[in-house]
Amino acid sequence: MSLPFSTAAKPSITLSNGRLHNPKFTVPRAELTMVPRQRGARILPELSNHGVSLADLHVQEVVERQSQNVNVTNEYPYKKAQFSPSFLKDAYESCRNICAEYAKTFYLGTLLMTEERQRAIWAIYVWCRRTDELVDGPNADYMSSSVLDRWEKRLQDTFNGRPYDMLDAALSDTVSKFPLDIKPFRDMIEGMRMDTRKCRYETFQELYLYCYYVAGTVGLMSVPIMGIAPESLVSPQTIYNAALYLGIGNQLTNILRDVGEDASRGRVYLPQDELSHFGLCDKDVFSFKVNDRWREFMKQQITRARFYFNLAEEGASQLDKDSRWPVWSSLILYREILNAIEENDYDNLKKRAYVGRAKRLLMLPLAYTKSLSTQGFSLQ
Ligand SMILES: CC(C)=CCC/C(C)=C/CC/C(C)=C/CC/C(C)=C/[C@@H]1[C@@H](COP(=O)(O)OP(=O)(O)O)[C@]1(C)CC/C=C(\C)CC/C=C(\C)CCC=C(C)C
Numbered sequence: 001m002s003l004p005f006s007t008a009a010k011p012s013i014t015l016s017n018g019r020l021h022n023p024k025f026t027v028p029r030a031e032l033t034m035v036p037r038q039r040g041a042r043i044l045p046e047l048s049n050h051g052v053s054l055a056d057l058h059v060q061e062v063v064e065r066q067s068q069n070v071n072v073t074n075e076y077p078y079k080k081a082q083f084s085p086s087f088l089k090d091a092y093e094s095c096r097n098i099c100a101e102y103a104k105t106f107y108l109g110t111l112l113m114t115e116e117r118q119r120a121i122w123a124i125y126v127w128c129r130r131t132d133e134l135v136d137g138p139n140a141d142y143m144s145s146s147v148l149d150r151w152e153k154r155l156q157d158t159f160n161g162r163p164y165d166m167l168d169a170a171l172s173d174t175v176s177k178f179p180l181d182i183k184p185f186r187d188m189i190e191g192m193r194m195d196t197r198k199c200r201y202e203t204f205q206e207l208y209l210y211c212y213y214v215a216g217t218v219g220l221m222s223v224p225i226m227g228i229a230p231e232s233l234v235s236p237q238t239i240y241n242a243a244l245y246l247g248i249g250n251q252l253t254n255i256l257r258d259v260g261e262d263a264s265r266g267r268v269y270l271p272q273d274e275l276s277h278f279g280l281c282d283k284d285v286f287s288f289k290v291n292d293r294w295r296e297f298m299k300q301q302i303t304r305a306r307f308y309f310n311l312a313e314e315g316a317s318q319l320d321k322d323s324r325w326p327v328w329s330s331l332i333l334y335r336e337i338l339n340a341i342e343e344n345d346y347d348n349l350k351k352r353a354y355v356g357r358a359k360r361l362l363m364l365p366l367a368y369t370k371s372l373s374t375q376g377f378s379l380q
């Protein structure tokens with residue numbers, strides 16, 4: 001059984017420049033998508049045209065604004081912040097500690113990067129984590145649209161060299177050193193807004209847009225820091241797409257791992273039309289019971305998440321060589337969560353798929369081996 005592909009009309013969306021985009025206008029696909037050659041594409045041919053024009057528009061705008069500046073560190077539109085070296089050292093040290101505490105495997109992977117890049121990634125990680133905590137953290141009860149509006153104003157100030165606290169100061173400094181654009185940061189906040197307004201997704205297109213906002217954006221923020229290998233012959237657009245797909249794959253995996261946990265909060269991040277295609281509905285999710293229909297549905301969802309990881313793989317090898325290890329670690333680790341769901345016989349309603357510490361540590365040398373590959377440098 002294959003997934004239905006919906007072409008339902010989509011709402012308009014305002015981009016950061018204030019222009020209203022008509023989503024019926026779709027960016028020519030050839031410019032945006034890498035040619036899918038993977039297993040997933042064969043199983044689900046309709047996914048090779050995943051019809052995600054709203055997210056595409058965001059990505060294209062980020063790529064246009066940011067990609068010309070990749071690897072350029074001296075010309076930048078945001079104001080430079082002036083901090084003493086010792087203050088900055090402490091600020092980045094705080095970011096490092098948070099990252100090491102919350103994302104251990106990934107943190108280890110960053111240790112091979114140049115010092116400046118490590119610090120930048122930790123600062124971005126902390127900003128993302130804090131943004132997520134606004135809606136998911138212990139103070140989530142105080143969440144409101146004005147909280148997110150204030151967070152966005154604060155982001156703007158941070159980009160303009162006026163941070164509100166030490167952790168923001170690390171980001172201000174990062175922004176002055178790397179050609180980052182504010183748009184993916186704003187878009188992540190938009191994803192949090194979406195999460196507070198919405199707890200059901202009718203189609204995969206809707207879900208994909210959410211995944212772009214909360215996770216694809218992380219990929220787009222990371223590329224200017226990680227850098228593209230000087231010997232890469234692939235276009236920046238292709239590499240940004242791969243980064244986006246890694247974020248999408250990660251978030252789809254997150255969603256599949258957390259179905260039960262999210263359901264207990266009344267949330268279902270699964271396309272409703274696909275549930276019904278498999279003879280399922282919300283009631284089945286809230287029953288927390290796994291049956292064969294659920295297993296079949298999950299198989300398809302897992303295949304789709306793998307499809308995005310496969311697309312991301314090609315771009316990972318195009319990054320600067322010192323930056324590839326954490327990317328491969330993240331890719332392999334998240335993909336392993338999908339295997340863990342299978343090992344739980346698709347019970348993600350009562351069980352949380354988990355990759356044990358020993359397995360996680362074993363992945364680091366595997367990721368390292370992958371990161372040595374220069375595959376594709378002479379192909380395109
Ligand atoms: C060319 C190429 C392949 C480049 C690589 C690009 C790249 C580095 C992509 C990274 C993608 C990535 C790690 C995305 C994170 C996706 C994610 C898990 C998002 C989560 C959102 C909300 O989900 P939810 O609330 O459902 O989940 P929890 O239960 O709360 O976990 C997030 C939590 C949003 C916040 C994201 C972060 C805290 C992660 C930020 C990570 C970085 C800045 C580092 C990225 C760098 C590497 C090397 C992985």
Ligand SMILES: [Mn+2]
Nearest residue numbers: 132133135136
């Ligand atoms: Mn969260």
